Amino acid sequence: MGKDLFRITQVAMIGISLFSSHYLYAATTTIEGKPDGASLAQSIKPVTSCSSLASVDLTVIGGAGSNVTSATASVIDGQSVCTVEGVLAPSIGFKVKLPENNWQQRFLQIGCGGLCGSISEQVGAASGCEPVTNGEFVISATDMGHQGMGGEFGKDPQKRADFAFRSLHLTSVTSKALIKAFYGKDPAYSYFSGCSDGGREALIEAQRYPDDFDGIIAGAPAMNFEVQNGIYHPWLAQSNTGKDGKPIVLANRLPLIHQAVLEKCDTLDGQKDGLISEPLSCQFDPAILQCKTGEKDAADCLTQEEVTAVQRFYKGPTDPTTGKSMIAGGPLPGSELAWAGVFVPNSKDEPIFSKIIASGARSVLFKDIPDDTNFSFSTMKFDSKLFADLKAMHSFYDSTNPDLSAFYARGGKLILWHGWADQHISPVNTIEYHKAVVKFMGEKKASAFERLYLLPGMYHCEGGEGPNQIDLLTPMMNWVEQGHAPQAILAKKPHVDEKTDFGTPVRDKKGGDAAAKPVAQTKIDATRPVYPFPYIAVYKKHGDVNEAENYQPVKMKNAGKSPDWLGNDLFKPYPLIN
Structure with a gap:
């Protein structure tokens, strides 16, 4: 030392x-x-x-x-x-x-x-x-x-x-x-x-x-706190949930994505070391991993559904009216291996942790506790109204x-x-x-x-x-x-x-x-x-x-x-x- x-x-x-x-x-x-x-x-x-x-x-x-x-x-x-x-x-x-x-x-x-x-x-x-x-x-x-x-x-x-x-x-x-x-x-x-x-x-x-x-x-x-738990994690949970209610991207796909990110951005700092020192300069589009038409073996490529989910992870939600982002930033290039167990589960039957975090926070976030009787993250709307509802407690939390x-x-x-x-x-x-x-x-x-x-x-x-x-x-x-x-x-x-x-x-x-x-x-x-x-x-x-x-x-x-x-x-x- x-x-x-x-x-x-x-x-x-x-x-x-x-x-x-x-x-x-x-x-x-x-x-x-x-x-x-x-x-x-x-x-x-x-x-x-x-x-x-x-x-x-x-x-x-x-x-x-x-x-x-x-x-x-x-x-x-x-x-x-x-x-x-x-x-x-x-x-x-x-x-x-x-x-x-x-x-x-x-x-x-x-x-x-x-x-x-x-x-x-x-x-x-x-x-x-x-x-x-x-x-x-x-x-x-x-x-x-x-x-x-x-x-x-x-x-x-x-x-x-x-x-x-x-x-x-x-x-x-x-x-x-x-x-x-x-x-x-x-x-x-x-x-x-x-x-x-x-x-x-x-x-x-x-x-x-x-x-x-x-x-x-x-x-x-x-x-x-409000955006983090009321928008960021709910978005990640929704983005990785398919129409069948099951996760789209599983943890075994993350090394493939991470390696593609490294190939694109690892040497931006002049050194190939498996680390990205300037993620804000990394322009990575997971579409480069999309399987080609007719490709049967998807071990080394992503399905269209997987590509879309990963793109949504990085981008975050936007308000449909103004087109503005609803978060300051999403997970950055180079973080892919860490997604496992958070918003990318290890198996189809494992619950998405981001959903668990966001669910636990819902009775805390809003000025008036919402009635979640019929609430579902899969149908949750990300718009300026949601942002305004959360903002009501901004100066409190x-x-x-x-x-x-x-x-x-x-x-x-x-x-x-x-x-x-x-x-x-x-x-x-x-x-x-x-x-x-x-x-x-x-x-x-x-x-x-x-x-x-x-x-x-x-x-x-x-x-x-x-x-x-x-x-x-x-x-x-x-x-x-x-x-x-x-x-x-x-x-x-x-x-x-x-x-x-x-x-x-x-x-x-x-x-x-x-x-x-x-x-x-x-x-x-x-x-x-x-x-x-x-x-x-x-x-x-x-x-x-x-x-x-x-x-x-x-x-x-x-x-x-x-x-x-x-x-x-x-x-x-x-x-x-x-």
Whole structure:
């Protein structure tokens, strides 16, 4: 790891001169009034027992019925930890883990995925980050106000608000109260990290509660929550459903499609490596795979029905009246293998997961819960009326507001990240949000507190063909505490991908009680730098292609023209409703 860090530092220093100057602005800023991170080396010991935290009064935070349900001391992964669990009224579950021996005045709250409903303890985007594993952080999380992955909570107005935003803030306030009670000190630095809905939650914090956290890491954010669950996934489900009600494209066809995409676009960055670093420049039409008339063996070609379905995947729905797209972007070229199990099932009898996700969300999405007695995704109409019905709850659930003035003013830092091959949420959403922040805040201000990283070949929050293990928490700490703005980050390709629950939408998931630690692998097959958007890592044409030091930053040929779609105004400032 030390060798990797040395090499990536070299890469960053070499590449820094190639960046436009605005990326270097305010490279030594820290949060005014905060101690320098280097001064936090002194471990803070508890001033009271773990069991005493059971009597901390939470009614002043969550109202009547809020209380600590347990406060238990135990050893987790060699660290002595006080684990506090409780409820904030009416039903916000939370868990806080407070280390007893090595706390360095840092607090980390982590997000969840899907519609939440359980407490995830997986710290993502922090691969190999020692401060997480050695007890330097207090770590907390919430189930977002309901239990279970379904959307039944949408029938309760209070639980809607708890899921949309309230749980996040109250868990932050509660965690800090428990920290003060246990150590006799407030945290010096507070961080939030989440992916998928956790990414939406991260941006909710930056937009609604700018004083809660000093550094926020938002991965593959479901910030466009209404469109994501009310249009994007329903469209994918409908597009892959035939007249017989069965799936059209099955997972065994995806390698054929993916290979054709690679043949078309793999070398756009000058390197044939099985990854697409610039999907926005890839012009791929699956019609090239259509079987010729009279061709009997369809193993190496697609039927007309399959071609049409895949074209619909990429394109997304359009309003029949205006002709405008109803989504900011669909799944991008290079993501094909990740479609398996989401909107492309493994067998004709396997339900389409996109339909399951969208079905669960229907009682949450609309202002008035729809009567789904006769509803069917196969006959669902995609038009401006549907968009307007969903838009009614935009400022309640979504976190696309680019006005981060308050977060910026108090010295907050934001890192956005997304896998280019994400199968659940199109990276175009995150790119458009980044552009909106730059446009609203101004390039100079935006570059002082915000970065966007896009990872070639990475799926939703984890995994993929490309290097996908990253540590964004360490550079975030360096930025917040030391004033060192991040440039290149190191992405690692593990020998075997390890599945986590960090932000990944799941079905029938029961409460998460995994250890709160980042994924770590003993064997790494490759490393590669990832530069802030709009730069990509390009091979220097010499040296080992699997070593990060042999890549340099080059500006993307096509950073993507902002789409003209029905949601153009969703990424503009808007009043927040409660």
